[in-house]
Amino acid sequence: MSFISQFHPTIQEWFQKRFDSATAVQSESWPLIAQGKHMLITAPTGSGKTLTAFLWSLNQYATGAWQCGHTRVLYISPLKALNNDIRENLLDPLSQLRETHDFPDVSVQTRSGDTAASERQRMLRKPPDILITTPESLSLLLTTRNGMNALTEVRTVILDEVHAIIDNRRGVQLMTSLERLVELSGEFQRLALSATVQPLAAIASYVGGYDASGTPRPLSVVNAAGDKALEFRVRFPEAVRQAAANGMKIWDPLADSFRDIVDQNTSTLFFTNSRRLAEKITLKINEDLPGPIAYAHHGSLARDIRTTVEKRLRAGELKAIVATSSLEMGIDIGHLDEVVMVQSPPSVASTLQRMGRAGHQVGETSRGT
Numbered sequence: 001m002s003f004i005s006q007f008h009p010t011i012q013e014w015f016q017k018r019f020d021s022a023t024a025v026q027s028e029s030w031p032l033i034a035q036g037k038h039m040l041i042t043a044p045t046g047s048g049k050t051l052t053a054f055l056w057s058l059n060q061y062a063t064g065a066w067q068c069g070h071t072r073v074l075y076i077s078p079l080k081a082l083n084n085d086i087r088e089n090l091l092d093p094l095s096q097l098r099e100t101h102d103f104p105d106v107s108v109q110t111r112s113g114d115t116a117a118s119e120r121q122r123m124l125r126k127p128p129d130i131l132i133t134t135p136e137s138l139s140l141l142l143t144t145r146n147g148m149n150a151l152t153e154v155r156t157v158i159l160d161e162v163h164a165i166i167d168n169r170r171g172v173q174l175m176t177s178l179e180r181l182v183e184l185s186g187e188f189q190r191l192a193l194s195a196t197v198q199p200l201a202a203i204a205s206y207v208g209g210y211d212a213s214g215t216p217r218p219l220s221v222v223n224a225a226g227d228k229a230l231e232f233r234v235r236f237p238e239a240v241r242q243a244a245a246n247g248m249k250i251w252d253p254l255a256d257s258f259r260d261i262v263d264q265n266t267s268t269l270f271f272t273n274s275r276r277l278a279e280k281i282t283l284k285i286n287e288d289l290p291g292p293i294a295y296a297h298h299g300s301l302a303r304d305i306r307t308t309v310e311k312r313l314r315a316g317e318l319k320a321i322v323a324t325s326s327l328e329m330g331i332d333i334g335h336l337d338e339v340v341m342v343q344s345p346p347s348v349a350s351t352l353q354r355m356g357r358a359g360h361q362v363g364e365t366s367r368g369t
Contacts, residue, residue, distance in 0.1 A: 011058060013100075033191065039191050040197075042222070057155075062097075071130070073155070077132070094106055110132040154184075255285055266319075271323055271345065277342065
């Protein structure tokens with residue numbers, strides 16, 4: 001029998017109406033999460049890792065184990081654009097649960113560099129039950145009295161896309177912040193998520209850190225990788241090859257090749273390695289067309305522009321987006337037929353992460369070029 005039967009009846013009913021069954025990563029992880037284990041969870045993009053991490057916390061509210069009015073769940077992502085998406089994806093099931101059942105009024109808010117100052121102050125006066133934030137914003141919260149007061153009841157910390165911070169200063173800052181948080185709230189459950197992270201034992205040790213007695217915190221590892229179908233091809237179009245060989249500019253034949261790909265698909269996501277290249281490719285794809293079919297997406301664009309582009313693609317109103325790593329992680333932008341990576345991505349992990357944007361749902365094939 002699936003572990004979903006161990007959830008509160010309200011959660012069970014909601015889940016069974018919307019999903020055929022639990023995925024492999026959910027079946028393996030939920031019994032351990034329910035036991036309060038610290039965990040490193042890795043599984044292909046689109047396998048339900050985020051729901052895996054959140055659902056037992058919602059169950060705690062449903063059963064009354066946790067009362068509303070304090071921040072019990074802290075979700076930390078290295079990408080602020082992902083945080084807004086996670087909030088929307090949480091508000092939807094919470095709304096459904098409240099409409100059909102007497103479910104607690106669990107509040108969800110985001111705090112990042114995009115959050116207005118007035119909204120940040122409201123959060124401190126009335127902390128949300130689930131706070132979605134970034135490593136930098138967590139660090140800032142831990143430097144103020146009101147910020148620390150808001151975090152004294154944390155019980156679960158979800159570290160999403162942990163591969164993006166594991167080998168850099170942001171990761172060091174985050175792990176330091178978590179140890180400071182332990183001093184405020186006591187020990188809490190750590191749930192680290194990633195589609196592409198290796199070596200698992202070393203990552204688990206890093207995320208776990210050491211408790212007050214100097215003992216390493218053990219992390220249970222769930223590795224549900226290997227069940228994601230991929231189609232991958234490497235192309236260098238002949239027209240581009242000839243232009244390069246003859247000392248001619250390659251941009252026009254390259255843009256023609258990109259337009260051919262866009263025409264063959266309903267929706268396409270292009271990845272580049274720089275914001276300048278993203279803007280240039282967007283310009284070349286749209287050149288001489290009656291209207292734009294591709295839009296740029298990168299961190300230098302204002303939040304409302306990025307959000308509009310994401311929503312329009314999700315609604316099927318755009319044919320293509322040309323992005324940097326701003327869309328590499330798990331933002332929901334709807335169905336994508338294909339991911340096209342211009343030049344080599346920075347790593348194998350990044351390649352798999354980017355490809356995973358296409359075929360993002362359970363059981364679908366991810367297509368990358």
